[in-house]
Amino acid sequence: MPLSDSAAALRLDLHAQVLGDMGSGKPKRLVRALEYQAEDLAAEAMALANEADFLSVLREARSTDRLVEMWRKQLTRWDYNENVPWSPHSPRTDARRADVYTLLGIGDETGKLLDSLVPVSKAAGAVVISTEHKAWYTPQSLQGRPWYWPAYRKLLADKGWPEDVVAGLDEATDRVVERLADPTAPEAYQSKGLVVGYVQSGKTANFAGVIAKAIDAGYRLVIVLGGTLNMLRAQTQRRLDMELVGRENIMRGASEYESDYADDPAWSQGRFASFGAMPSALGAFDVHRMTTRDIDYQSLHMGIAALESDKQEPGLPLYDPRNLHRAAARLMVVKKNQRVLGKLVKDLQKIQTPLSEIPVLIIDDESDEASVNTSDLAKPNTERTAINKKISELLRMLPRAQYVGYTATPFANVFIDPSDTEDIFPKDFIISLPRPDGYMGARDFHDLDSDLADEERTYANSNEKAHVRSIVVEDDDDDTCLERAMDMFVLTAAMKLYREDKGGLGDRYFQHHTMLIHESVRQDDHRQLLGRVTGLWWNAGYLGATGRERLRTLFEDDVAPVSAVRADGQAVPASFEDLAPYIGPAAIRIGGDDKPIIVVNGDKDIETGEADFDKRSIWKILIGGQKLARGFTVEGLTVSYFRRRAGNASTLMQMGRWFGFRKGYRDLVRLYLGRQEAMGKKEIDLYEGFEAICRDEEAFRAELAQYSVTVDGRPEITPDKVPPLVWQHIPWLKPTSPNKMYNSRLVTVRSPGEWQEPTAYPTKSTDLRHNTNLWTPILTSLSTEPMSLSYHFAESGVSHRFAALTGRLEPGALLALLSDVRWGAPSQFAPHLDYLREITASGPAQVDDWIVLAPQHAQPGRRIRIGGDGRSYSYFARDRRRAPLFGAISDLKHRAAALRIAGALTDSADVTLEGLVAPRRGAIVLYPIVESAHRTSLADGDTIDPSRLVMAFGLVAPASARSDDGRVLRFTTVDSSREGVAIIDTDSGPGSA
Structure with a gap:
C-alpha cells in the first residue's frame, strides 16, 4: 500500500x-x-x-x-x-x-x-407540553444497560438514515421515555401521554425507539395496540420484528425455515436485525414475542407460562433492579378488538407474578380511533364503548402501566374529559414531533401563505398547480377524469423506469409504484368501480397509437412542465420521444399478469390480490375504503384519485394516504380530488376541506410550540389546558366527532409582538356597511401622501419595501372600535380582543398608542373612493376560501414594518420607519378588500358601496405588553371538581372570569 x-x-x-x-x-x-x-x-x-x-x-x-x-x-x-x-x-x-x-x-x-x-x-426539536416530572432517565441511570436502542440506532444508520435524522429521533424518544415512570421506583405511578406526528410521517419509527429505550430501562411487558385491522396490525408487527426484536429473538433456536418470515424476501436477504446470538447469551436480555406476523394474541393454554416473569431474587419484587434487569421482556402487537383484548385481560388475571410489580408500556397506535370513549358517562346507566372499556381495564389492573398514544389527528384525544381518571386523557404530557425532512404533507399540496393572484401562479410557485388536479363530474360520469388519472399513473411509471435507467438514484430503485382510488367504503361500490376501472384499463390502448397520443399530450401539458421546475436533480426526458420506450415496459409491469388492479376491502368475491408490500414488488392500481384509509402505508403511492367525503377533520385527514416520503419522485405525485360536491343541502369542496384541516393542524402545533416554554422552571400550561388550542376553520368540518369534543373554552390569547390576522369577516351587507362606517373616519384621518417604508433582514439579505398612508390612534379609541366590529365568526377574534382590553383598560395600561398603516399599491389601478371627502385608497383583491373565512389577507412585505414599529424586530436601517418606532406602541395595518363578485363592475377610482367592502386588518401589539406572570393563555372550563382537571381560570386573582 x-x-x-x-x-x-x-x-x-x-x-x-x-x-x-x-x-x-x-x-x-x-x-x-x-x-x-x-x-x-x-x-x-x-x-x-x-x-x-x-x-x-x-x-x-x-x-x-x-x-x-x-x-x-x-x-x-x-x-x-x-x-x-x-x-x-x-x-x-x-x-x-x-x-x-x-x-x-x-x-x-x-x-x-x-x-x-x-x-x-x-432542525426543530419536539415540542413538549407536560406536567412536572421526576428526572430518572439519565445517562448515569442507564450506565451499562442499553442494548436494544443502540442496536436500533445502528440499524437505522446502516439503512442510510442521515445522522441528524437519527439524532433527532434519539432526542424525540428521550422526551417520551423520560416522562414515563421510573420502572424501578418502589411507588407505582401511571403516566399517560400523547405523541402527535404527521400522517404517514414515521410515527412507527418513533414508538419503536421508545420501546427500545423503555425495555432497556426496565419495562418488561410491552403491549402495542396496532390499529383496528389485521393488515395494519401485521404491518406494525413486522416492522418491530424486523428492526427491533431481531432474528435470534424471532427464531428462539428454531430453524431459519421455521420462522413466520420464511417467505419474506427481507428475511432471506438478511435485512432483519441480528445480534449474532441470543441477547441473553451476550449479557443482555431476550424479547419474547406474544404475537407473530400472522397470529394476533391468543389465549394461553399452558398455565399462562409465557407471561410469567422469573425472579432471580424471589424475596424481592419484580421491579427491583436485581430482578428487573435479569428478566426477559415480552412484546405483543394486538388488534384493537373487544374479543382479542378480552383474552389478554383474562390471561393477565391468571398469572402468578403480582400485576402491581410489572412495569408495563402500552403503545396505542392511531389512538384517536376506537380507543376514545364516545359514550356520555354523565347519563345514568351509560357504559364505556367496548374497546375503551378494555383499555381502561388494562390500566386499572396494571398500576405500573404507562400509556402513550400516537396519532396524527390528536383532537379526539385532547378533548377527552380530564376528570375521567379511568380514561386515556394524556394528563402527563403531549409531545408534538417535528415535521421530518423530505416529508410530503398537507402543506405541500396547498398554497397556505401565498398572496399570488391565480394568474400569477405557476408550477414553480404553486403547490396546488403542480400537484392537484380537479375531478369534474358531468352527468354522474367521471370516466374521463378517471382515465386521465390512470394515464398519469402509467406515465409516471414510465418516468420512474426512465430514472432508474438514467441513474442518479444510487443503488436505489422504485420497488413499488401505486395508484389509489378511494371513492367509498361500501363493498358494493367497490364491485362496480372494479368493473369500470378494468374496462378503462383494457380499452386504454397504452401499447397502441391512441393511448400514446393521450400520454404525449399529458406529458407535454402536465408532467414535463412540472418536472422541469420540481424534479430536484432527478432525470427528466427532454421530449416525449425520449420517454416513449419506457411506456410499454411500464404498462406491462402494471398489467402484464392480467391483474392490474388490487381490491382491498375484505370482500373475498372481488379481492384480486394481496397488498403485502413486504413480500413482493407492487406496481398496481389499488381500490379500497376503510382498510386503506388509516394507518396502513400504501408504498410507492404516486397517483391518488379521491372522492370520499367525511364529516370531521380527523377522519378526512387520515384518508390522506398521499402524504409521506416520496424520495426520487416528489415531482410526479398527483392528487385528483373531488371539488364542489353536494352534501345534503350544502356544496362542499374536498380540497378546501383539506386546506382547512391543514390550517387547523398548523395552528394547533404553533400554539403548542408557543406555550411549551416554561416560566420560572414550571410548565406554562399542562395537557389539561390544551383543548382550547383546537380551532375549527370550516363550518361543516368539525375537528373530530361531536361526541368526542369536551368542555373547554379559550378566553384570552396574549400575543405581544406577534402578527395577528383575523379572517372571519361577515357576509351580511348590513354588517359590512357597519364595519366600513366604523373604519372610514380612521382612513380619512391618515396622511394624504404615502410614506415609503422598508425593512432589511440582515441574515437573509432580503428587503421588504412598500408605501403606506400613516396615522395614529389612541388606545381607548382603537379598543372601542374593535369592540364594535362585527364578525362572521365572533369566537375567532374574541380571545384577542380580551387581550387588547387587558393591556388597554385593565390595570396599568401597557400600550401608549397605535400606528395605523394603509398600504398603497406601487402601480396605478385598484383604487376606490371611500367616504364622502373624495379621497381614494388602494384596495386588495381577496376572496374567501370558505365562508366566512378568507385565506391569507396580508402581504408578507407589510408585516416586517408593523413588527418593527411594535418593537418585535431590531433596527430596520430605514430612517423613515425608525421614526415611527416608540416604546409601548402597537401597529395596525388596514386592508380594504373587494371580493371578486364586486370587482367585475368596479372601475378604477369608483366610489364603493360600503356594504360591498370588507375592512380587514392585521395587528401587532407592543412587544413589551406582556403579563407579569409570563403566561399567555386564560381559560374557562366546566369541571374543576377533581385534582388534575382544567382550572377554571389560570389567572386566579379576584375578578377573573
Missing part, C-alpha cells in the same frame, strides 16, 4: 478511536486525545496526532469523505444532546457548536472548516 494510503487509513483509525472514546460524553481536548490513542497504534500514528494534520486534510476534504462522516456523526450528537452539563446553550445552535470547539481546543480555521463541511443542524 502506498504511504499516502497507509497514512490515510491510519488517520481514520486514529480519529475513530478518539471519537469512539468520547462517545456520548463531552468533547475533550482533541490533540491530547489523539496523542493518547496514537501510543497504542503504529509508530507513524504519532505524526498524525496533531491539529495541523487534521487541518490539512479538512482543507482538501469533501463532505462525503469517511473522516468527515465520522466527525459528522459525533458533532451531530453533540449538537443534539439535551441538557448537557458542559454547555449552557440550547441544542442545534451556533453557540452550542462553539462550546464544542472550545472543549476540543481547536483553532478558528479548523472550526470554520468543520462548520462548512458539517453545518449545524437547525
